Amino acid sequence: MRQVAEPPAGSTAPRRYGNRPTMKDVAARAGVGLKTVSRVVNGEPGVTPDTERRVREAITALGFRRNDSARILRKGRTASVGLVLEDLADPFYGPLSRAVEEVARAHGALLINGSSAEDPEREQELVLALCARRVDGLVIIPAGDDHRYLEPELAAGVATVFVDRPAALIEADAVLSDSFGGARDGVAHLIAHGHRRIGFLGDRPRIHTAAERLRGYRAAMAGAGLPVDPSWVSLGPTDPARVRAAALAMLDGDPPVTALFAGNNRVTVTVVRVLAGRPRPVALVGFDDFELADLLSPAVTVVAQDAARLGGTAARTLFRRLETAGAATGPGTPAPEPRRVVLPTRLIVRGSGEIPPPAGA
Amino acid sequence: MRQVAEPPAGSTAPRRYGNRPTMKDVAARAGVGLKTVSRVVNGEPGVTPDTERRVREAITALGFRRNDSARILRKGRTASVGLVLEDLADPFYGPLSRAVEEVARAHGALLINGSSAEDPEREQELVLALCARRVDGLVIIPAGDDHRYLEPELAAGVATVFVDRPAALIEADAVLSDSFGGARDGVAHLIAHGHRRIGFLGDRPRIHTAAERLRGYRAAMAGAGLPVDPSWVSLGPTDPARVRAAALAMLDGDPPVTALFAGNNRVTVTVVRVLAGRPRPVALVGFDDFELADLLSPAVTVVAQDAARLGGTAARTLFRRLETAGAATGPGTPAPEPRRVVLPTRLIVRGSGEIPPPAGA
Numbered sequence: 064m065r066q067v068a069e070p071p072a073g074s075t076a077p078r079r080y081g082n083r084p085t086m087k088d089v090a091a092r093a094g095v096g097l098k099t100v101s102r103v104v105n106g107e108p109g110v111t112p113d114t115e116r117r118v119r120e121a122i123t124a125l126g127f128r129r130n131d132s133a134r135i136l137r138k139g140r141t142a143s144v145g146l147v148l149e150d151l152a153d154p155f156y157g158p159l160s161r162a163v164e165e166v167a168r169a170h171g172a173l174l175i176n177g178s179s180a181e182d183p184e185r186e187q188e189l190v191l192a193l194c195a196r197r198v199d200g201l202v203i204i205p206a207g208d209d210h211r212y213l214e215p216e217l218a219a220g221v222a223t224v225f226v227d228r229p230a231a232l233i234e235a236d237a238v239l240s241d242s243f244g245g246a247r248d249g250v251a252h253l254i255a256h257g258h259r260r261i262g263f264l265g266d267r268p269r270i271h272t273a274a275e276r277l278r279g280y281r282a283a284m285a286g287a288g289l290p291v292d293p294s295w296v297s298l299g300p301t302d303p304a305r306v307r308a309a310a311l312a313m314l315d316g317d318p319p320v321t322a323l324f325a326g327n328n329r330v331t332v333t334v335v336r337v338l339a340g341r342p343r344p345v346a347l348v349g350f351d352d353f354e355l356a357d358l359l360s361p362a363v364t365v366v367a368q369d370a371a372r373l374g375g376t377a378a379r380t381l382f383r384r385l386e387t388a389g390a391a392t393g394p395g396t397p398a399p400e401p402r403r404v405v406l407p408t409r410l411i412v413r414g415s416g417e418i419p420p421p422a423g424a
Numbered sequence: 425m426r427q428v429a430e431p432p433a434g435s436t437a438p439r440r441y442g443n444r445p446t447m448k449d450v451a452a453r454a455g456v457g458l459k460t461v462s463r464v465v466n467g468e469p470g471v472t473p474d475t476e477r478r479v480r481e482a483i484t485a486l487g488f489r490r491n492d493s494a495r496i497l498r499k500g501r502t503a504s505v506g507l508v509l510e511d512l513a514d515p516f517y518g519p520l521s522r523a524v525e526e527v528a529r530a531h532g533a534l535l536i537n538g539s540s541a542e543d544p545e546r547e548q549e550l551v552l553a554l555c556a557r558r559v560d561g562l563v564i565i566p567a568g569d570d571h572r573y574l575e576p577e578l579a580a581g582v583a584t585v586f587v588d589r590p591a592a593l594i595e596a597d598a599v600l601s602d603s604f605g606g607a608r609d610g611v612a613h614l615i616a617h618g619h620r621r622i623g624f625l626g627d628r629p630r631i632h633t634a635a636e637r638l639r640g641y642r643a644a645m646a647g648a649g650l651p652v653d654p655s656w657v658s659l660g661p662t663d664p665a666r667v668r669a670a671a672l673a674m675l676d677g678d679p680p681v682t683a684l685f686a687g688n689n690r691v692t693v694t695v696v697r698v699l700a701g702r703p704r705p706v707a708l709v710g711f712d713d714f715e716l717a718d719l720l721s722p723a724v725t726v727v728a729q730d731a732a733r734l735g736g737t738a739a740r741t742l743f744r745r746l747e748t749a750g751a752a753t754g755p756g757t758p759a760p761e762p763r764r765v766v767l768p769t770r771l772i773v774r775g776s777g778e779i780p781p782p783a784g785a
């Protein structure tokens with residue numbers, strides 16, 4: 064347990080997080096000048112090993128952490144964190160982005176966004192551009208499946224938290240929804256209402272959430288002893304034409320599916336349109352809640368993620384990580400282990416998911 | 425009319441915009457070295473007035489423009505433009521942002537976003553932070569009503585285009601929707617369907633679009649010789665509680681309004697919810713189209729803006745401006761006059777706006 068010393072009376076350092084020891088306290092305890100402490104803390108040369116050891120001992124004894132806000136203010140610029148989205152026009156990211164922004168704001172930091180447009184190269188280009196522009200940390204909704212390009216940035220102290228989807232091939236904090244459990248529960252709900260032939264319409268299979276939701280679908284079907292015909296599963300881009308064709312193929316199959324599970328809000332909205340043009344009602348459960356879902360006829364039963372909580376949790380994790388990174392830990396002190404937080408989903412029953420299969424189906 | 429010379433045979437400069445004269449061409453014509461041309465173009469010292477004059481004459485004769493993409497690539501960083509939104513969670517900005525991003529991408533530039541959260545101070549902080557991070561240009565949806573803080577940045581060559589709302593107290597390019605005409609036409613549509621008591625629910629009056637749409641409402645009412653009772657107009661924040669209370673006050677007024685005009689998509693969505701809970705149908709026209717508006721009962725008649733075209737036009741204006749700023753114009757050459765582009769809106773008739781007033785109303 065790190066001990067936090069009381070600050071000296073009359074200390075008036077600007078923007079300090081709580082009552083923390085200052086560099087001045089460290090300098091006094093180690094018997095060195097302020098510049099020497101600064102050199103040790105910032106990893107600059109010009110300090111003898113013996114002096115560095117004394118400074119590090121004082122840092123440990125006092126529980127000193129570098130005050131990044133003050134450091135940034137001294138440099139005359141605002142703290143900032145970057146948020147890399149995958150699609151600027153997907154409403155799911157609206158509340159997520161706003162939650163990240165609110166946390167950043169509460170920490171006196173600006174939020175800078177960018178979009179990968181679901182292109183791994185674009186993601187890398189954007190992340191590195193934000194790093195080159197000296198963001199203090201990053202929240203990433205990844206498009207790529209290899210994040211080793213981030214290793215030099217992580218080593219240089221850029222805090223990084225992945226949200227919605229985990230990092231690949233590197234260890235990093237991640238805040239996710241329970242895509243597997245949510246999809247399994249949503250499909251089980253359809254099964255409980257009598258459906259045996261259920262279609263799954265999802266995003267591209269290389270996307271982590273799409274793969275997890277498909278796994279949840281298969282688990283629910285297997286759990287009920289139901290076979291899955293290959294024609295009942297369609298994964299791919301979420302553009303309306305692709306989704307429409309896939310949905311119609313399942314609805315007009317021989318035998319047809321009697322219910323559909325839509326893998327995300329982009330898919331659900333297209334399926335709602337397809338079903339609005341069909342004479343017979345078809346059951347539907349969608350992953351993600353969406354605006355006006357409750358005012359449609361029938362209102363749409365969904366597996367809701369808490370997008371704002373995902374964003375807020377990721378941002379708070381990032382700022383904790385930034386504080387830890389700002390702590391004057393020696394090169395031999397490992398950073399805290401990356402954590403994975405999985406948030407629960409919630410089934411919202413509204414009508415479309417409770418439509419029974421047609422008699423005799 | 426600026427003359428563009430044919431490039432010399434065998435010229436292979438990377439990433440050139442079309443067939444343009446190069447610095448080499450300018451150097452050859454002026455009879456000076458490449459470095460001298462570079463100094464003149466970049467405003468660096470060390471060139472005699474006579475040599476500078478010769479270089480400028482060659483630049484004018486050839487129609488040379490500095491290739492900013494190449495310059496940026498030489499500096500080893502990616503070109504980038506900033507987009508300052510006012511609300512990350514308003515779906516209106518999704519297609520607008522994506523259109524800006526697509527144009528930026530076509531120009532080999534990254535797009536970096538930020539949100540002012542409708543706070544003028546935050547807007548200024550964000551704009552200046554993006555400038556400090558060396559964006560090449562800015563597309564701004566302004567929250568503030570005084571943009572003189574941008575003058576030093578504009579003088580330093582940061583190209584800026586305002587979109588959705590114009591700049592205040594400075595001259596700058598702006599791409600707007602016809603808020604006045606759109607609202608006037610939407611209200612006239614309600615009047616044409618027999619309504620005489622029409623409520624207007626809008627955003628805060630200091631927001632340019634809100635004020636323009638209110639002006640359109642008043643123009644339509646005046647044009648039909650209809651009085652406007654003060655209780656029929658409510659402007660303020662678009663949070664659901666405020667909008668709901670304002671709508672209910674008008675619907676339960678004595679006499680009640682028989683139709684509502686909603687000033688933007690955030691307001692419309694709340695009004696749709698309010699009307700869904702009322703026993704008697706009430707006519708509604710909303711400014712802005714929104715997802716699933718056509719699948720509601722009744723489907724919602726809207727005055728649609730083309731958000732993607734707004735964003736795309738703004739971004740193309742920005743890149744044209746960047747090219748102009750990159751042109752080797754002398755200090756005495758004025759930049760082209762700022763332009764204001766106003767895009768038309770489109771009334772989409774779907775059902776809610778064609779509901780007649782109740783008999784005897």
